[in-house]
Amino acid sequence: MTSADPEDLLVDVHEATRTHGSVQVLDPTSLTLHAGEAAAVVGANGSGKSTLLRLVAGTDEPTSGRVRTLGLPAARARLRRREDITLLLGGLPTYRDLTVAEHLRLVGSAWAGRHTLPDVDDVLAEAELDRVRDQFPSELSSGEGQLFALATTLYRPARLVLLDEPEQRLDARWRAVARRLVGRALDEGRTLLVATHDGDLRDDVAARGAVVELSPPGRR
Structure with a gap:
């Protein structure tokens, strides 16, 4: 995975x-992602998939090695380049008194004047959440809540997308919906790093980039 322009190197992990x-x-783990590339992070539970995403997101720091995101140490990028990063790690924080649709509108308001975002109703329809648009997040089923979290994360027009097992708590039908949402982000040329246990999602992402396979420490 190479690029002629070093400015396009969005993720650079070296022996982290x-x-x-x-x-x-x-x-020790290494990977690089240039603009428009994607990678699926796979491996057994305990292999460090979520840890790797947290390092890239800058919410944790490596014990050794290097992690740079958007040209900066990842922890600094989290503060200085946060508009360029969107992530779904450990659930989506929500407001108790805002509906599903209102949450998306709130996200959209943060980007007003800088980006033209899709219509909220269109986003909810694509995620098959239009029937719950006026419900509060606490009223959603676990599957609906997961799709809502994924759709809201992807609604931000950030260059780099980090997703930790977006398929969790979804049945086969809704996993297909999640794959469609991730596929749209790939079609838009966004850079994705996705940790997943879902074989179909892994193949979708790997078709646009690579697979990073992790093993539980001590088992290599």
Whole structure:
């Protein structure tokens, strides 16, 4: 995965590890992603998939090695380049008294005048959430809540998209919806790093880039 323009290097992970106390949760890992590229992060539970995404997002820091995001150390990019990064890691924070549609409108208002975003009703229809547009997030089923989190994350027009198991809590039909939403982001030329256990989603993402396979530390 190469690019002639170094400015297009959005993710640069070199021999990054993470240790909590005496427990290593991520073995040395390297990857690069240039603008418009994608990678699926796969592996057994405990292999460090979520940890890797947190390092790239800048919400955690490596114990050793290097993680640069959008040309900056990832922790700094999280503060200085946050408009360019959207992530779904560990759920979506919501407001108790805002409906599903109102949450999307709130996201849209933050980008007013800088980007033209799709119509909220169109976004909800594509995610098959139009029937719950006026419900509060707390009233959604677990599957509806996961699709709402994914649709809201992707509604932000950020260059780099980080998704941690977007298929979780979804049945086969809604997994297909999630794949469609991720596919649209890929078609738009956004850069995606997706941790997944879903084989079909892995193949969709890998068709646009690569697979990063992790093993639980100590089992290589």
